[in-house]
Amino acid sequence: MTHSPWQPISPAKPARTPKEPLTRDRIVDAAMRLLVDQGYDAVSMRKVAQVLDTGPASLYAHVANKKELDQLLVDRAAEEMRLPEQPDPERWQEQLKDAMREMLRVMRANPGVARAAIGQVPLGERALLSTERILAILKAGNIPDQAAAWAVDLIPLYVTAVAFEETVQGAWAWTPEDVEGFVTGLRTYFESLPADRFPITIALAGSLTSGASGDERFEFGITVITAGLAALVQKT
Amino acid sequence: MTHSPWQPISPAKPARTPKEPLTRDRIVDAAMRLLVDQGYDAVSMRKVAQVLDTGPASLYAHVANKKELDQLLVDRAAEEMRLPEQPDPERWQEQLKDAMREMLRVMRANPGVARAAIGQVPLGERALLSTERILAILKAGNIPDQAAAWAVDLIPLYVTAVAFEETVQGAWAWTPEDVEGFVTGLRTYFESLPADRFPITIALAGSLTSGASGDERFEFGITVITAGLAALVQKT
DNA sequence: TACTTGACAGGAACAGTGTTCGTGAGTAGA
DNA sequence: TCTACTCACGAACACTGTTCCTGTCAAGTA
Structure with a gap:
């Protein structure tokens, strides 16, 4: 193995494994998992980032702040609502x-x-x-x-x-x-x-x-x- | 002023001004003031301690934790309730x-x-x-x-x-x-x-x-x- | 092709939270 | 005098949300 004499020798950087790009949906998925498994207090930006194998700062490219993530969680939960189709005046x-x-x-x-x-x-x-x-x-x-x-x-x-x-x-x-x-x-x-x-x-x-x-x-x-x-x- | 030659010379410690001893009531008073002036989010152990000119750790000799302080605040607020003496079946x-x-x-x-x-x-x-x-x-x-x-x-x-x-x-x-x-x-x-x-x-x-x-x-x-x-x- | 720009990823650091640990001082009792 | 207990409180711990900064990559333009 030959190094050019003009090229500084530095420690090899750990290769970054290619990862699935972050998306808002993936973030909400991860947060939702934490919410269901461990409750609301477990839903911190760091914990969510951990689930996604990234750093908490990365989340801010997709959600404005924790408050917005909260709102997305509420919207996600609201999708599970099942309400009757036809109101009945008698009932x-x-x-x-x-x-x-x-x-x-x-x-x-x-x-x-x-x-x-x-x-x-x-x-x-x-x-x-x-x-x-x-x-x-x-x-x-x-x-x-x-x-x-x-x-x-x-x-x-x-x-x-x-x-x-x-x-x-x-x-x-x-x-x-x-x-x-x-x-x-x-x-x-x-x-x-x-x-x-x-x-x-x-x-x-x-x-x-x-x-x-x-x-x-x-x-x-x-x-x-x-x-x-x-x-x-x-x-x- | 004479020092014994066997006694190490160390910097003089700032004299601690005598302070009113902490009590649970004083802590709740201080927390209540913060609550009313700045809202619940302002009621941190550090802020309360600051109002009392002490360190947050000192509070724990008088209240078990933040949760207990919260409860004391609720009790304090409840003292302000004014309810009618005599219930009236007509009203x-x-x-x-x-x-x-x-x-x-x-x-x-x-x-x-x-x-x-x-x-x-x-x-x-x-x-x-x-x-x-x-x-x-x-x-x-x-x-x-x-x-x-x-x-x-x-x-x-x-x-x-x-x-x-x-x-x-x-x-x-x-x-x-x-x-x-x-x-x-x-x-x-x-x-x-x-x-x-x-x-x-x-x-x-x-x-x-x-x-x-x-x-x-x-x-x-x-x-x-x-x-x-x-x-x-x-x-x- | 080379350069510029913008978007994203993410580490380090910031400012803050509640709490514990350890030490020193003071007091009361033996 | 010594011991034990209580209180005060700084330093440190573990954690929070967020910003700042740097590096990488892709797309667009000259």
């Missing part, structure tokens, strides 16, 4: 509840996306299609225009808050024993409060601590909201 | 709405506390007193026990979500011109959507973008929730 309330259940299902399937969704005005195509569907359900139920318009604000806000709360509490990591232990302790605590100051809390200690697992509390919430919307029709 | 719905308005007022007065509040089970004394008051309002309205118990979950969750959303959107920093510009742009966007796929969104573009300033949307939300709860009474 609009159940259809509305189904829509809310579907929203929660999607958010649970993508832990942490609720955190990113809060505060966003949903303008992606898929999100707008969902909005249109929900508006159709509400109009099938004869909800007045202004109420329907504001309801598509209220509904995702409530569902998102429920999903976000679950995320914050790390609810999926709780075993049934954990839940039961927590509930029992809380009930005991409520029952031990001073009776002169907390008579109702004590009397309702059982009710206050029921429904901690399963979806009863969420079902209650959507029932209340749906009934409240229905009451707007009866007012006209 | 329980308006009293309930007033309670929700008061919650939102307190959270707005303490920007960012909603973020800390989400996911917390409110067990501080002041929070429990508020819960008791709201339960009293609901019982005055003849809400069934289980519904009342779950309503004290639903109600703070909704209000907290509204407050949190405002925080995320940085809503207080918006001028009326900002809002109008945003609303106009959004309305134009909705009206420009393909009519075959978004007929209702287009038809309701005005309604969808109304109420962006002021509290109309929040008032709508609490009206729906209150009406939904009232409907539970009529069912019995």
Whole structure:
């Protein structure tokens, strides 16, 4: 092996293996994988870059910042929504509840996306299609225009808050024993409060601590909201 | 001034000025000041320590971690709640709405506390007193026990979500011109959507973008929730 | 063909976060 | 006096989002 005497001898650079070029889609794919596997807190630019075997700075050629990546995650999750095609005036309330259940299902399937969704005005195509569907359900139920318009604000806000709360509490990591232990302790605590100051809390200690697992509390919430919307029709 | 010849001569240490000892209360005070002046994102351990003219590590002798400091901030905010003394069966719905308005007022007065509040089970004394008051309002309205118990979950969750959303959107920093510009742009966007796929969104573009300033949307939300709860009474 | 320009990749560094580790000082009790 | 405990707090750790800078490659132009 012969080196030209005019050519400096430097350590050989490790060959850069040819890689698939970065794209926005690949970035969102990687972020989504982290989100689903490890939750929202795992979705850092460095972690995403790691999954893609690159450096975090490379991501900025494709997404403006972390906030934009968050928004792309929300849009990606929104693509999983499955809503009924045909609103039914006889069943609009159940259809509305189904829509809310579907929203929660999607958010649970993508832990942490609720955190990113809060505060966003949903303008992606898929999100707008969902909005249109929900508006159709509400109009099938004869909800007045202004109420329907504001309801598509209220509904995702409530569902998102429920999903976000679950995320914050790390609810999926709780075993049934954990839940039961927590509930029992809380009930005991409520029952031990001073009776002169907390008579109702004590009397309702059982009710206050029921429904901690399963979806009863969420079902209650959507029932209340749906009934409240229905009451707007009866007012006209 | 004479030094013993066996005693090493080292630079004089700057005298530590005597300081008021750190206490948990002083830490929360300082954090609260930052929260109110600059919002939740400004409440870092370093910033709090700076306000107190100490190092961040010193805080950990008094609060376990940032999460606990967050909880203390929520408890501190809860002390500002003013709820009616005497529930009135004739006006329980308006009293309930007033309670929700008061919650939102307190959270707005303490920007960012909603973020800390989400996911917390409110067990501080002041929070429990508020819960008791709201339960009293609901019982005055003849809400069934289980519904009342779950309503004290639903109600703070909704209000907290509204407050949190405002925080995320940085809503207080918006001028009326900002809002109008945003609303106009959004309305134009909705009206420009393909009519075959978004007929209702287009038809309701005005309604969808109304109420962006002021509290109309929040008032709508609490009206729906209150009406939904009232409907539970009529069912019995 | 040679040069220029623009886009992308990505390391190093910046400014910031929460937290731990280790050390020194002060106090109370034996 | 010695010991143990508590508090204060600097230095360092591990991590975050982002910018700055350099190198490479491809396309376009002279």
